[in-house]
Amino acid sequence: MTAAFEATVPEAVAAARKPGPDEDLGVRPRILHLLDEMLHGTLQSSELTPDFANMVMRSQKQLAAQFAPLGKPTATIFKRETTSPEDASYFYRVEFAADEIEFIVIIDKKTNLVSGLGFRPPQ
Numbered sequence: 001m002t003a004a005f006e007a008t009v010p011e012a013v014a015a016a017r018k019p020g021p022d023e024d025l026g027v028r029p030r031i032l033h034l035l036d037e038m039l040h041g042t043l044q045s046s047e048l049t050p051d052f053a054n055m056v057m058r059s060q061k062q063l064a065a066q067f068a069p070l071g072k073p074t075a076t077i078f079k080r081e082t083t084s085p086e087d088a089s090y091f092y093r094v095e096f097a098a099d100e101i102e103f104i105v106i107i108d109k110k111t112n113l114v115s116g117l118g119f120r121p122p123q
Helices: 003-008 010-017 028-040 050-056 060-070
Strands: 075-083 087-095 100-108 114-120
Touching (some): 010 087, 028 060, 028 075, 028 087, 028 114, 050 114, 087 114
Antiparallel strands (some): 075 087, 087 100
16 A cells, blocks of 8 residues: 555554454464465465366466565455365455555365465455
8 A cells, every 4th residue: 555545544544454254373384385386486286176286287487477566465364265165265465565465365175275365455
């Protein structure tokens, strides 16, 4: 967030930085590990479902290069978790010095492997 925005709408900034309820603290280290691997282009296929590994392994270096200008994350804030019979999805706000993204991790319940990673502007 820009300093000008933070100064003009401090309540919106505070709400964006407030963690969501009921974070599974047992999952957090894994999420941070996956975020670091994604940012550095070092995802391990052994952590991913085979279908997802086939999609992401070839392009992860290019993806990391796109994130490189952001630098290191300054904050990683849990926002919410959603579940279905097949998977659990975890949503985190990741802040950098000059930008932020929403980082999404989908974990297959049957295999406990990552079946999806995503990012988008914060919601």
